[in-house]
Structures are given as structure tokens and as C-alpha cells.
């Protein structure tokens with residue numbers, strides 16, 4: 611069980627992991643390309659979301675391209691049951707963002723939810739595992755405050771406009787007390803058009819008076 615969650619070999623290069631490393635060796639971990647977006651308030655993710663929802667800051671930690679090693683890791687965590695990979699990517703991002711001061715003032719980490727049927731099929735929600743990793747790396751608490759009230763079709767083969775229609779109104783806040791008046795960091799895996807993040811943010815802010823919102827995706831397209 612522990613071996614599956616944290617395999618003894620590096621997921622990328624196959625080397626035997628040194629003590630203290632999980633899923634990735636130090637070299638491969640350091641080699642994943644970071645966006646550096648947390649140092650630039652007007653970064654590509656923030657610009658993609660600007661004007662669509664009110665937020666304080668937004669960053670995507672690793673640079674996503676179909677060829678990037680991080681794309682394989684995201685595939686592992688979404689489709690191959692390797693939620694330990696999600697934990698580890700979250701832990702790396704959380705540690706680096708905390709060290710850079712980007713997480714200062716964040717009260718609670720809220721993952722974008724999966725519909726329960728999809729979660730049951732997959733066995734976990736990768737965004738929640740990412741959030742738990744960020745929590746381990748930063749010491750901030752995770753609250754699964756949102757739920758998805760219906761499933762939505764795969765977003766990979768639909769247009770930008772259709773994506774927004776697919777996800778509109780699918781999220782509900784189930785723990786308003788835990789997020790009202792607090793600074794929430796909404797966490798998801800990859801941001802492409804931002805439609806899912808916008809829908810989740812709308813559900814949070816509509817039902818949590820006085821809440822402030824920031825956004826973190828583990829990977830982001832340019």
C-alpha cells in the first residue's frame with residue numbers, strides 16, 4: 611500500500627529514490643519547469659481569470675505543455691490511480707510558495723470537487739490530493755467545502771464556450787461556516803480555459819459572505 615502511494619523508484623527516471631524522497635528523485639523534482647508566476651501578479655493565469663471572478667492573486671506552479679514531464683505526472687494522477695504523485699506535486703508547490711511568501715494570509719485550502727460518481731470510479735479526487743500536499747508543504751488546513759451536484763462531460767474535446775456552459779452551476783458550497791470571512795485558496799490540477807475555476811469560485815463567493823479568494827493550479831498552460 612505504502613509502496614503504491616509512494617513508489618520506491620523515481621516516476622520519471624526510474625532511479626531508486628533516496629530516503630526522504632517520494633515519487634520523484636531530487637534531480638527530476640528540480641528539473642520540472644516552474645512558471646515563476648507567483649512573482650508576477652499579472653501572469654498568464656491571472657490574466658485569463660481577470661474580469662471573470664474577483665480574486666486577490668492567482669498562480670499556476672509548473673509549466674504545462676503536452677511534452678513536459680509534468681504532463682505525464684498529471685496523467686498518472688488522473689488516470690492511473692497514482693494519487694501519491696498528486697500529493698508530492700502539491701507538497702513541492704506548497705513548500706516553494708510558502709517559502710516565497712505567496713501563501714501569507716491564506717486561511718484555508720479548498721480543492722475543486724469531483725462529482726461523487728467520478729470520485730468513486732477513480733477512488734479519489736486528484737485536486738483534493740494536491741490540496742493535501744500543499745497543506746503538508748505549507749501547514750495550512752484543507753477544507754473540502756465544495757461539492758459537485760452533477761457530473762460534467764469530459765472537457766478535453768469541447769470548445770471554450772461549450773466548456774463554460776458544461777460547468778455553469780455545477781458546484782455548491784457545503785461548509786459556509788468554514789469559509790465565510792476567510793481567505794480561501796482554491797486549488798485545481800491544470801488550468802486551460804479557466805471555466806471550471808470560474809464556476810467553483812462563483813459557488814464559493816456567492817455563499818460565503820466576506821470571503822476572499824486566491825487561486826492555485828498545479829500546472830498551467832502558457
Ligand SMILES: [Zn+2]
Pocket residue numbers: 620621622623624625634635636637638639
Ligand atoms: Zn528521477
